[in-house]
Amino acid sequence: MTDLEEGSKVEAVDRVIIRFAGDSGDGMQLTGDRFTTASAVHGNDLATFPDYPAEIRAPAGSLAGVSAFQVQISDHDIMTPGDAPEVMVAMNPAALKSDLHLLIPGGTLIVNQDTFEERNLTKAGYDYNPLEEGEDLEGYRTISVPMTSLTKEACKDLGVKPRDAERSKNFFALGLVSWMYSRPTEPTFEWIDERFAGKEQIISANKAAFSAGHVYGESAELGDQRVVVKAAPLASGTYTNINGNTALSWGLIAASQLSDLPLFLGSYPITPASDILHELAKHKAFGVTTFQAEDEIAAVGAALGASYGGHLGITTTSGPGIALKSETMGLAISLELPLVVINIQRGGPSTGLPTKTEAADLLMAMYGRHGESPLPIVAAQTPSECFFAAIEACRIALTHRTPVMLLSDGYLANGSEPWLLPDVDGLEPINVEYATEFNHIREDGEADYWPYLRDEKLVRSMAIPGTPDLMHRIGGIEKEDGSGNISYDPANHSRMVEIRAERIKRIDVPDVEVVGDPDAEVLIVGWGSTWGSITSALGRVRSSGHKVAHVHLTHLNPFPKNLGDVLKGRNHILVPEMNTGQLSLMLRAEYLVDAKPISKVAGQPFTAGELEQTILNYVEEKSTT
Amino acid sequence: MTDVMDSEAVPETSRADWQSDQEVRWCPGCGDYSILTALQLLLPDLGVRREKTVFISGIGCAARFPYYMNTYGMHSIHGRAPAIATGLALARPDLDIWVVGGDGDMLSIGGNHLIHALRRNTNMNILLFNNQIYGLTKGQFSPTSETGKVTKSSPVGLISEPFNPISVALGAEASFVARSHDMDRKHLQEIFTRAHAHPGASFVEVYQNCNVFNDGAFAEITKKDARDDMLINLIHGEPIQFGSERQFGIVQTANGVEIANVSEVGIESLLVHDETRSDPSTAFALSRLAKGPDEPTPVGVFRAAVREEYASAMSDQVMGVTEERGKGELKDLLHSLPTWEV
Ligand SMILES: Cc1ncc(C[n+]2csc(CCOP(=O)(O)OP(=O)(O)O)c2C)c(N)n1
Ligand code: SF4
Ligand SMILES: [Mg+2]
Numbered sequence: 001m002t003d004l005e006e007g008s009k010v011e012a013v014d015r016v017i018i019r020f021a022g023d024s025g026d027g028m029q030l031t032g033d034r035f036t037t038a039s040a041v042h043g044n045d046l047a048t049f050p051d052y053p054a055e056i057r058a059p060a061g062s063l064a065g066v067s068a069f070q071v072q073i074s075d076h077d078i079m080t081p082g083d084a085p086e087v088m089v090a091m092n093p094a095a096l097k098s099d100l101h102l103l104i105p106g107g108t109l110i111v112n113q114d115t116f117e118e119r120n121l122t123k124a125g126y127d128y129n130p131l132e133e134g135e136d137l138e139g140y141r142t143i144s145v146p147m148t149s150l151t152k153e154a155c156k157d158l159g160v161k162p163r164d165a166e167r168s169k170n171f172f173a174l175g176l177v178s179w180m181y182s183r184p185t186e187p188t189f190e191w192i193d194e195r196f197a198g199k200e201q202i203i204s205a206n207k208a209a210f211s212a213g214h215v216y217g218e219s220a221e222l223g224d225q226r227v228v229v230k231a232a233p234l235a236s237g238t239y240t241n242i243n244g245n246t247a248l249s250w251g252l253i254a255a256s257q258l259s260d261l262p263l264f265l266g267s268y269p270i271t272p273a274s275d276i277l278h279e280l281a282k283h284k285a286f287g288v289t290t291f292q293a294e295d296e297i298a299a300v301g302a303a304l305g306a307s308y309g310g311h312l313g314i315t316t317t318s319g320p321g322i323a324l325k326s327e328t329m330g331l332a333i334s335l336e337l338p339l340v341v342i343n344i345q346r347g348g349p350s351t352g353l354p355t356k357t358e359a360a361d362l363l364m365a366m367y368g369r370h371g372e373s374p375l376p377i378v379a380a381q382t383p384s385e386c387f388f389a390a391i392e393a394c395r396i397a398l399t400h401r402t403p404v405m406l407l408s409d410g411y412l413a414n415g416s417e418p419w420l421l422p423d424v425d426g427l428e429p430i431n432v433e434y435a436t437e438f439n440h441i442r443e444d445g446e447a448d449y450w451p452y453l454r455d456e457k458l459v460r461s462m463a464i465p466g467t468p469d470l471m472h473r474i475g476g477i478e479k480e481d482g483s484g485n486i487s488y489d490p491a492n493h494s495r496m497v498e499i500r501a502e503r504i505k506r507i508d509v510p511d512v513e514v515v516g517d518p519d520a521e522v523l524i525v526g527w528g529s530t531w532g533s534i535t536s537a538l539g540r541v542r543s544s545g546h547k548v549a550h551v552h553l554t555h556l557n558p559f560p561k562n563l564g565d566v567l568k569g570r571n572h573i574l575v576p577e578m579n580t581g582q583l584s585l586m587l588r589a590e591y592l593v594d595a596k597p598i599s600k601v602a603g604q605p606f607t608a609g610e611l612e613q614t615i616l617n618y619v620e621e622k623s624t625t
Numbered sequence: 626m627t628d629v630m631d632s633e634a635v636p637e638t639s640r641a642d643w644q645s646d647q648e649v650r651w652c653p654g655c656g657d658y659s660i661l662t663a664l665q666l667l668l669p670d671l672g673v674r675r676e677k678t679v680f681i682s683g684i685g686c687a688a689r690f691p692y693y694m695n696t697y698g699m700h701s702i703h704g705r706a707p708a709i710a711t712g713l714a715l716a717r718p719d720l721d722i723w724v725v726g727g728d729g730d731m732l733s734i735g736g737n738h739l740i741h742a743l744r745r746n747t748n749m750n751i752l753l754f755n756n757q758i759y760g761l762t763k764g765q766f767s768p769t770s771e772t773g774k775v776t777k778s779s780p781v782g783l784i785s786e787p788f789n790p791i792s793v794a795l796g797a798e799a800s801f802v803a804r805s806h807d808m809d810r811k812h813l814q815e816i817f818t819r820a821h822a823h824p825g826a827s828f829v830e831v832y833q834n835c836n837v838f839n840d841g842a843f844a845e846i847t848k849k850d851a852r853d854d855m856l857i858n859l860i861h862g863e864p865i866q867f868g869s870e871r872q873f874g875i876v877q878t879a880n881g882v883e884i885a886n887v888s889e890v891g892i893e894s895l896l897v898h899d900e901t902r903s904d905p906s907t908a909f910a911l912s913r914l915a916k917g918p919d920e921p922t923p924v925g926v927f928r929a930a931v932r933e934e935y936a937s938a939m940s941d942q943v944m945g946v947t948e949e950r951g952k953g954e955l956k957d958l959l960h961s962l963p964t965w966e967v
Binding site: 234235294327328 | 647675691695696699700702705709710713714715716717720737940943946947950953960963964965
């Protein structure tokens with residue numbers, strides 16, 4: 001920040017959206033991530049959106065291989081990584097071709113000029129060089145920098161192999177953008193030392209490249225491009241920049257501590273859920289056991305086995321894995337055992353869009369099992385809120401002895417935001433009690449143990465193996481309520497179906513809060529990761545003089561008790577969701593209201609702008625008819 | 626909580642203590658009865674506690690087993706018992722876990738879980754009741770049914786060749802692999818005792834007669850007067866010999882093993898059975914000796930080798946990391962990425 005005072009022409013802006021785009025091999029995710037951390041430490045509010053291809057290394061230079069990282073940094077509270085970038089770094093022609101249309105008119109474009117040679121141009125589908133000919137770049141402020149050669153030049157006396165030197169060009173870009181946005185250098189240098197410890201050549205190459213980028217900015221050519229985004233006036237406290245999957249993993253560990261039960265994760269790798277397995281595998285010192293199973297069925301089976309043994313059993317996956325786990329979820333419903341099933345949703349059906357976001361598994365969570373098999377559903381709404389959503393899912397599972405589905409998605413999983421760290425001592429403990437004594441008197445007067453005797457919330461008694469005297473058998477065959485013995489009795493089955501539904505309904509979930517203009521005719525109902533886009537969009541709609549109300553659901557089964565009252569009598573209910581109308585279908589069925597979906601199924605989150613436009617159009621049309 | 630109790634003497638129990646109050650509902654004459662009886666009679670002698678014993682099963686006639694045991698038990702879903710048992714065993718290494726299922730349950734729908742449970746070698750005793758048929762669903766062929774078999778689902782004869790469960794288990798490098806049959810209680814009990822004592826995943830194939838849908842499938846080798854000539858008892862450290870006069874023996878050949886007349890080859894050239902060989906190839910060759918239960922068939926322990934047990938290795942890792950870094954603190958975890966103050 002001291003650099004600031006030295007610089008002469010520094011323009012202050014309240015927020016900026018920057019997009020780093022390049023080939024998968026160019027290290028754009030790393031670059032974006034570093035810039036984000038430097039901004040976070042600088043005190044900006046921010047939100048990120050990594051947007052990368054499913055292929056690990058699509059052919060170099062191809063359109064399919066373009067990997068991008070978008071970040072919005074701001075001096076005020078923001079909810080999304082922003083709609084259209086104002087600054088774009090394009091490391092090769094393919095990145096320019098695929099992402100240029102996103103840049104706002106008049107936006108700043110920084111390109112690595114060295115890559116604009118015939119082979120790369122052809123791969124990207126250009127039959128000319130857009131830096132020299134054509135009208136592609138008209139209306140943008142283009143800064144063409146020979147990043148590759150400047151990086152090589154900067155590394156030339158370091159004894160670094162030319163290939164390694166070339167690989168550092170993303171640090172050149174980072175240095176340049178860091179200079180433009182007055183980001184401090186030291187944190188990045190410290191990070192380079194740590195990350196590449198033991199690889200002295202790489203450390204010196206990366207630092208040299210970063211400095212060269214910084215110096216390039218300082219040089220006369222870019223003197224007037226420097227911008228500062230002041231720190232945001234966030235609530236005071238300690239912050240960290242966190243993505244959804246990390247927050248979710250930590251929430252699971254927190255739940256394990258709050259319930260005093262060891263955490264057992266059964267999982268099978270799948271994008272975008274694998275990072276939870278990776279994260280939890282690192283935390284064995286918290287008594288965490290991670291089990292990478294042979295498939296998703298074994299993963300959920302092992303988690304259920306661990307739950308049965310009195311541990312906190314969790315399984316993580318994405319849509320295709322949920323399909324495989326559904327029979328075991330049915331078993332858990334029948335056994336009335338705790339289990340947390342986490343679905344990091346992605347574009348479907350089938351393999352669909354593995355690295356892109358979608359929220360189209362709500363109805364699958366709700367109805368996607370055989371028989372009448374209800375289970376509670378919790379959905380996270382921001383990356384950091386994944387922490388609390390995970391605790392809530394575990395709380396319900398453990399205290400109500402039921403499988404719970406926790407829904408997140410690719411956008412939350414990989415997107416990050418600053419998080420005001422909660423006081424861990426303030427988190428509410430999760431009280432789990434297992435039976436240790438007989439709970440029933442037989443006809444002959446002897447005491448015995450009945451596993452399906454229930455409390456007022458209809459939660460059954462649970463004795464874990466190892467408990468003396470309470471030996472009993474449970475199974476997926478219909479059982480008699482109370483004794484738990486096999487029963488094919490018609491009346492008993494009806495009763496059990498009813499109990500299984502009723503005990504989900506009796507779960508306490510917090511009421512929804514209506515925000516915005518509570519009495520507005522138009523109500524927006526959202527769920528999950530659309531919270532940020534909806535909140536930003538409604539801010540704009542309201543500031544243009546229209547009244548709108550918003551409720552956001554984190555509990556989708558059971559619905560909050562007051563939801564019916566909130567919806568009642570409203571003729572204009574709009575439901576933005578990243579599917580073709582799944583929540584609106586549920587609201588229609590449950591409350592007989594005319595809930596209209598606003599759908600997006602493009603593998604991309606809603607932008608605040610498109611939601612704003614759709615809602616404005618609706619509001620205006622409504623008032624003219 | 627359990628350590629204190631374990632230091633106390635295990636209370637004496639009788640067969641009745643291991644029987645649940647549930648009515649046994651197999652068809653009269655089913656081989657499953659004799660396996661149940663053998664185990665209920667044996668358990669009092671194994672020095673284990675009922676509350677520490679858990680039976681986990683999938684679906685099928687065999688899989689009804691847990692309901693009849695006065696222990697903890699879970700009758701789960703078709704094929705998945707080894708997976709569920711693995712989670713339980715990892716969470717609760719203090720328990721004695723038995724997995725019971727049929728040939729369809731464990732080799733068809735659950736084949737993947739079986740081979741991985743054996744490969745990982747988590748402590749559990751897996752009992753596969755092989756009746757070479759789907760009993761519960763009333764008589765379709767199973768993955769162990771013989772080629773040509775006529776069943777409801779193969780009215781013109783079964784096309785495919787059967788799995789040999791012992792070969793499958795050895796292929797997965799199971800550390801304990803044995804075979805017994807429902808007609809010989811003593812042998813069953815010997816094998817169950819060995820399986821139980823083995824640290825790691827033990828696999829026991831039990832030839833089991835389904836008298837309703839596949840009656841007599843093993844009669845040629847298991848009926849009393851045939852056993853001497855048709856069952857080859859594998860005894861560790863002894864030359865493999867069988868026959869009413871012990872006139873036959875097993876010799877190793879370039880391609881595996883074969884039956885020879887002891888009088889022709891001499892007793893010293895017979896293969897001496899070694900359960901503990903770390904290479905499963907010889908055990909595998911023995912498992913290939915009989916094409917089906919109508920030829921002389923080895924029974925007993927094919928393999929009992931020492932391999933690292935998965936659950937203890939896993940908890941060693943957890944304890945090792947905890948010792949090295951200290952018990953995890955949630956507050957430190959939340960502060961483990963770069964933080965800043967506002
Ligand atoms: C997912 C699923 N598919 C099919 C079935 C039907 N089913 C129940 S048991 C069984 C096969 C039983 O054969 P086996 O495992 O050999 O046991 P046995 O009855 O012979 O003891 C089948 C196909 C089921 N219960 N669940
Ligand atoms: S169908 Fe066969 S295996 Fe099943 S209980 Fe009857 S006899 Fe036994
Ligand atoms: Mg069978």
